[in-house]
Amino acid sequence: MNAPDTQTQNLASYNFAYLDEQTKRMIRRAILKGIAIPGYQVPFASREMPMPYGWGTGGVQVTAAIIGRDDVLKVIDQGADDTTNAVSIRAFFAKTAGVATTTSTPDASIIQTRHRIPETPLHAGQVLVYQVPIPEPLRFLEPRETETRKMHALEEYGLMHVKLYEDIARNGRIATTYAYPVKVEGRYVMDPSPTPKFDNPKMHQSEALQLFGAGREKRIYAIPPHTDVVSLDFEDHPFEIQHFDQPCALCGGEQVYLDEVVLDDHGGRMFVCSDTHHCESRRADGHRGALLGDEPGQDKEAMA
């Protein structure tokens, strides 16, 4: 494929991966500091990106700072490779860096994600880049940045449990289902970005490097490989992940995170894998869910 080369030439006025080298070095320094202090929010001079805040400006800057010509990039949005945000960011890097892209989790060297961790376990050498809207887990109860920074510095995390207490008081159980706070390497309490708490255990002792970028809030933080990540809880209300009553309607997968899809105006709905690559590869291996039918031919139609 010659397309990437042509496109880079077409964008000759842009540096590799859009950001200039000085900016990338600044971001890399922030990333290195973040890796050195797992879970600590490192301030960085976030740049204006050619996309609005909330569309992954933090994640894009982190990816731009670490991506090389040999990297293979996968971008997912809520687990899907084919949503607008994922497609746009993938196209952005194909255009500005000319890198190869993929939808395959194992084949990617960098996976930028919004709100999910892939079902396929990550392996050593991979980097997972999270797009983060609000990096401060204490913000919910303490609006002052000066105070939250002090609380992190002094390891005053009682407030985090106040939030969980409120959950139980109101709902009888910890009702926080996403952005569920974790303690990293026994020190910093961290917001894992709005991933479902279903994914929290995947962060613990991961083989991959996990980087978090918040563009609007100008913060970068990191979890190096093989780091302890523990979800906060109470002794009498231990942390639990979501459980689904039924397997994926398309691939029959269990122990995966499912999305609800409304089928019609009459209350029809199905639950399918939120991780589209995982679902597709299971179907390719011959797994079939309740709504997929039996014929291989129908399978292709459904896909189309």
Next chain:
Amino acid sequence: MITLLVASEVKKTFIMHMRGGVELPVVANVSFSLKAGSCAVLGGPSGVGKSSILKMLYGNYGCDGGQILVEHHGRHVDIASASPRLVLEIRRDTIGYVSQFLRAVPRVSALDVAAEPLMIRGVEREAAHQQARDLFAELNLPEKLWSLPPATFSGGEQQRVNIARGFITDHPVLLLDEPTASLDAANREVVIGLIARKKAEGVALLGIFHDLDVRNAVADHVIDVSAFAAGKAAA
């Protein structure tokens, strides 16, 4: 008889800064002693400084001179120069006081008001209440009032609560400021009986009584306060 309290050359002058710093001498050279098991009475016309002497003994007024030695926890301490903490300790354990008027605390029941001096000293609430109930019954305070805050009581009822509060403890020294002023004859008799009991227990009492009958019934000796009148001393 053992002497429990000695006042010597005690002096009191008010300086009224609100009126250009005018000096109002009250008493000077106040000297007397209180003995265990006896009741002394401060005598003299009103305005002569009887109440002021009582208040200085209780630490409520400061002294401008002299000494007030009291036997407290086995040693002699000077109330006139005692630190606030020591004065509070003396009030808790050594000198009791029945004031003329009750300073009612909102929402606190008559029983709690009367039992408080015991509870401060660590007596269990129920035991303290029982003693308060006994005293109320003896003082003919209607039972329906016991659990109410005394703020709305009549003068005589408030005074009986006050008397119960003062007599409930076993303070070795007891100061009485007109304890019978608003009482009827029957209740005056009760108070006379209570005072006699304190004397029998070896308490040293000092009181102000305008009621001659009561005074004659309880006084072992009279201290004439007009002898200490500051104007006289100055002149």
Next chain:
Amino acid sequence: MSHSSTLEALAAAGIPAPVKPLLTVEGLTRVYGKRIGCADVSFELWPGEVLAIVGESGSGKTTLLNCISSRLTPTCGTVHYRMRDGAISEIYKMTEAERRHLMRTDWGFVHQNPIDGLRMTVSAGANVGERLMAVGNRHYGNIRGAAIEWLARVEIDEDRVDDQPRTFSGGMRQRLQIARNLVTEPRLVFMDEPTGGLDVSVQARLLDLLRGLVSDLGLAVVVVTHDLAVARLLSDRMIVMKEGRVIEAGLTDRVLDDPRAPYTQLLVSSILQV
């Protein structure tokens, strides 16, 4: 006479009164540029003792309270505190972490406006439980149980435990703030006009509650108030301040009944008689 309680808990337990003060303030001064916040204030506070700091607005009493309670660094002077283990620590030589830990365990601070001392957007139960969680309690049932117990002690019904304080009346908020401070059983509580802004009957109820808690728990209290009636009801000793300086100090009832300083006489004579 109503001299409030002192040293009662210890006396009750048959333990001799401790011979050392809990808090020792020496030469405490805070200046704001050329203006004096408070100047050369010294006093000692003993366990179980209630000290009132009185004076009119701008007399420096709140500056003094903030300097003692480690909320405002003094320009000079020292504050020593006897920790639970008996060691004497100088407040402003402690690390910030130690100081903040002290403030949410062995100390309490009751603000005049409950909004400043409560989290208005979390439930009453969480407000009371926060200090317990801050010191590492991780059992929801126990935390909630303690919260309900403390709500009862400040006369708030158990069925309000999950309500946010924004739905509470002023008096209830203030009682909640007190419960929130007392749940870790501090030995020293600072109060800044705790009854300010409440109407008279609510004030009376709160004062009565405070008197009870102070004597039941053997609390040492430093209470700032401009209300001499509050000082008389709550405190054993008082300090009268004017223009940042201590004008008069002593036994509360003596300062009020036999005031010496011209300013104190003015203050006492200004009390409205009901």
